[in-house]
Amino acid sequence: MKLTKIEHIGIAVKDLSVAIPFYENTLGLKCYAIEEVAEQKVRTAFFLVGDTKIELLESTDPEGPIGKFIEKKGEGVQHIAFAVDGVANALAELSEKGVQLIDKAPRKGAEGLNIAFLHPKSTFGVLTELCEKPE
Ligand code: ZN
Numbered sequence: 519m520k521l522t523k524i525e526h527i528g529i530a531v532k533d534l535s536v537a538i539p540f541y542e543n544t545l546g547l548k549c550y551a552i553e554e555v556a557e558q559k560v561r562t563a564f565f566l567v568g569d570t571k572i573e574l575l576e577s578t579d580p581e582g583p584i585g586k587f588i589e590k591k592g593e594g595v596q597h598i599a600f601a602v603d604g605v606a607n608a609l610a611e612l613s614e615k616g617v618q619l620i621d622k623a624p625r626k627g628a629e630g631l632n633i634a635f636l637h638p639k640s641t642f643g644v645l646t647e648l649c650e651k652p653e
Contacts, residue, residue, distance in 0.1 A: 519608040521600040525631075525649050526564075526571035528597040530584050534563050534576040541565055541572065553628050560584050562628045573599075573628065597635070599647035605632050608648050612636065624650075 531537040534552070541547045547565040554561045559582025563574040575596060577585035587596055602608045605624040613619055618637035627633035627649060636646040 519611045523601050525599045525601040526573045528573045530575050530596040597645035602648045605648050605650050
């Protein structure tokens, strides 16, 4: 398994219409895509910083993962995503090493990436995502 870069950092926000202007007008970044991932009950907004993305996550349902995260912890960094060569192989390797997986197999995330999450219990409290561009 080889992690190649930090693909993105996921940040939970209450309201994209408030957060996007901050990232654009105050930090000077450009939002290049807004995408709803219905399965995850989120709307995402993407910014590119060098080779790494910032993914803002707004909940579309209080019962979804971001809705629950914000209720418990408030806004803030929600996950870190590493690019990896081969998510499925990485999951198999990590599972063998005793890492607790949230996703046993890759699934589709925002931007059409194949993604999978590792449980924060196994990663020192940091929800960790692995992702790769599909073939
Ligand atoms: Zn992510």
